[in-house]
Amino acid sequence: MNPFLFLSFFLSFSLSAEMVKIPAGNWRPFLKEINSRLGESIKIKSFYLDKYPVTQKEYFEFIEGNPEWKKGKVSSLFADSGYLGDWKDNVPDNRTSHSPVTYVSWFSANAYCQWKGKRLPSESEWEYAASFPEAGKNKKVMESVILNWYGEQKPEFLPSIGKYKNKFGVYDQHGMIWEWVFDFNNTSVTGDSRQDTDLESNLFCGGGSLKANDFSNYASYMRYGYRAGLKGWYTAKYLGFRCASNQYVKDNPL
Template sequence: MNRWFFLLIFLFVIPISGEMVKIPAGTWRPFLKETDSKLGGTLKIKSFYLDQYPVTKKEYFEFIEANPEWKKGKVSPLFADGGYLGDWKFKTPESNQVHSPVTYVSWFSANAYCQWKGKRLPKESEWEYVANIPPTGKNKKEVETVILTWYGEQKPEFLPSVGRYKNGLGVYDQHGMIWEWVFDFNNTSVTGDSRQDTDLESSLFCGGGSLKANDFSNYASYMRYGYRAGLKGWYTAKYLGFRCASDIKIKDNPL
C-alpha cells in the first residue's frame, strides 16, 4: 500500500480521543501480599492520570514514524522478539484496524512510547486499582463476569476498535479485549507452570500457583499475576498491548 495513501486515510477516519483520566486517590487490596503491606491489608494509591484508552495502532504508527529505530525489522532482539508488530503487513497496520489496540509490542517498546509522550507505564498497583472499579451502576461481580467471559471465549483474529468496556471513572477496555504491560510487571513471586511455559500464548489461560494470596477466589487477578510473572521485557504477544500513565503535578493538585 502506498505510504502517503495510508497517511491520508488517517486524516479521514473517526478520531479516538487520546485524553487521560484523572484517577482519584484511594486504597487497593492487592491480590498478593506486597512487601510493604500485611496479608489482607490495603495499599494507599496516590492520585494519577491514566490513558482513557489502550494505545491504538494509529498512535503507535505515529510513534514509529517519529522514532524509526522502533519500526518493524529495525528493533534489536534485546528489546523485542521476532513477533514484534507481527500483524502489520508492509510494516504498517491495516487501514481498517487503526483504532484497534496495538499489540505484539514489548515492554521496552511500550516504555519508549510512553516516554516519547512525556508519560510512563502505569505501576501494577495503579493498573489493578483502576481495573477493580466497576462500570457505573454495576458491582465487582460484574467485572469478574466480563473477565471470565473473555477468558473462555474464542479470541477474534482481528481486534475491534477501542471503546467497548467502560468503568465508572471513564477508563475504557481494561477488561475484555487485551492484556496490558505495566511498569513493574515482573515483581510477582509465583510457582507453577507460568514461569516454565515456553508457549506465551497458551500461558494466557494457565495461571500458576500463587504465594501469599489475599483472595484465592479472585480467579481473574490470579490469572493476570500468573501471566505477568512469566513475561520477559522483550516478549510480544497477539493480545498484549499497553496504555500510559502520568503523575499528578503540584500545579494540577493544589493543597
C-alpha cells in the same frame, strides 16, 4: 489502494490520548506485599491514566517519528521476532487503525510513553483502577466480563477501542487485551529455576492462597500469573499497553 491515499486517510483521523484522573484511595492488593500483612490495604496516590489503550494508529505515529522502533530495525534485546507481527511494510491494517496495538514489547511500550511525556502505570496503579466496575454495576458483572473474555474464541482482528468502561471513564482494561505495566516482573522468580521458593513457584500451588488476599479471585490469578511469565522483549498477539502520568498530559494530535 494507493498507499499515499491510504496514508492521508489514516492520518486524517486522530484519536486524542485523553487521560482520566484516578482519585487517591485505599486498595487491597491481590497478593500480600512484602512489607505488609495479609489483607492490609495500601494507599494509592491520585494519578492520570490513558482513557483508552494505545491504538495501532497512535503507535504508527510513534514509529514514524522514531524510526528506530520500526519493524525490522529494533534490536532483539528490545523486542522479539514477533514485534508488530500483524503489520505489513510497517503499516497496520486499515481495518484495525482504532484497535489496540499489540505485538509490542515492554521496551517499546515504555519508549512510547516516554515520547508522550508519560510513563507506564505501575502494577498497583493498573490493578487499582481496574478494580472498579462500570457505573451502576457490581464487581460480579465485571468478573463476568473478564471470565467470558478468557473463555471466548479470540477474533482475528481486535475490535475498536471503547468496548468496556469503568466508573472513572477508563475503557477496555477488561475484555479486550492484556496490558504491560512498568513493574510487570514484580512477581517473577528471582533465580533461574522454577524450583525457587519465591512467588511464582507458589502462585498456582496449594500454598498460593496463603499469599493471596482473595484466593477465589481467578481473574487476578490469571493476570499475575501471565505477567510473571513475561520478559521485557516478549511480544504477543493480545498484549498491548496504555500510559499513565502523575499529572495531566495533553495530547497533541497530528
